[in-house]
Amino acid sequence: MKLFLVSSNRVLFGVALLSASLLLGCSRSSRPTPMFGETRGSGAVMVTVQNRDFKDATIYATFSGGTRHRVGLAVGKTSQTFIIEWKSEVVRFEADFIAGRSFSFDHIGVYGGDHLELIIMNEG
DSSP, X not given: OHHHHHHHHHHHHHHHHHHXXXXXXXXXXXXXXXXXXXXXXXXXXXXXXXXXXXXOEEEEEEETTSOEEEEEEEOTXXXXXXXXXXXXXXXXXXXXXXXXXXXXXXXXEOOTTOEEEEEEOOOO
């Protein structure tokens, strides 16, 4: 009887080990590691805009060598997340307030899959 319990424990251990190895194999990241100058990531970039000003602002993105694209409307005193298509490694954002003034953020290095956060301070 004891011999049967030992062998059933071995079977359970083998099944548990096989299940763990299958889970580890399936959980591998699908994102390749950059090597030898390959570009990292692809597709989309998440942009969270915290508008601490009272005025609404339209947000634009300009990737290096490209044209200006509208990201979305950042309503005053809120935080919103937008998804934009990744086009190059450098992007510059611009906030154009409904009340008329506008300003540009500094250039930001970005890769596909990144999550950027922009903060618009309250100008009073």
